[in-house]
Amino acid sequence: MKLAEAILLGSTITYQTRGSLFGFETFGFETEIVGSCALGSALLAVGLVNQKDSLLTLTVSKPVDLSTAIRRMYPWIMKAVSCPCDNCSEVDVVQNIIIHLNDHHAWERERTAEWVASVEQKEEVANNQEKKGGVLGSQKKNPGKLKSKRVLLPADK
Numbered sequence: 415m416k417l418a419e420a421i422l423l424g425s426t427i428t429y430q431t432r433g434s435l436f437g438f439e440t441f442g443f444e445t446e447i448v449g450s451c452a453l454g455s456a457l458l459a460v461g462l463v464n465q466k467d468s469l470l471t472l473t474v475s476k477p478v479d480l481s482t483a484i485r486r487m488y489p490w491i492m493k494a495v496s497c498p499c500d501n502c503s504e505v506d507v508v509q510n511i512i513i514h515l516n517d518h519h520a521w522e523r524e525r526t527a528e529w530v531a532s533v534e535q536k537e538e539v540a541n542n543q544e545k546k547g548g549v550l551g552s553q554k555k556n557p558g559k560l561k562s563k564r565v566l567l568p569a570d571k
């Protein structure tokens with residue numbers, strides 16, 4: 415799955431958070447992720463984070479792994495880019511610009527996904543040969559909840 419698609423897919427199952435990766439809600443004794451920023455949405459969609467993960471499991475055992483894992487899937491998010499907004503001089507790696515657009519410019523996740531798609535496309539043209547096999551296939555390993563709620567994305571047409 416492309417990162418832009420992952421952001422869109424994740425955005426269909428959560429409300430948008432700003433300033434934090436995820437928003438949690440407690441139902442009885444269980445906590446569920448019900449909100450996510452643009453990056454958090456992607457983490458959910460590719461299965462690196464499960465909606466049933468609690469704040470505790472994420473903050474204690476997963477935070478470092480998450481950064482590493484998302485970079486392994488999408489190495490190009492460590493490339494430096496300029497913020498696409500007018501009148502903004504922010505330059506940072508793609509991963510941080512995604513967070514910056516979400517938190518600082520308050521972009522909707524759909525809009526961020528559109529921008530990510532434009533960056534991703536350039537990367538794909540550059541790496542076309544190596545990427546034949548696609549990303550790690552974690553979607554296949556975790557078809558459960560996300561797949562059942564899947565809606566048609568532009569790329570599905």
Ligand SMILES: [Zn+2]
Pocket residue numbers: 497498499502503504514518519
């Ligand atoms: Zn900016």
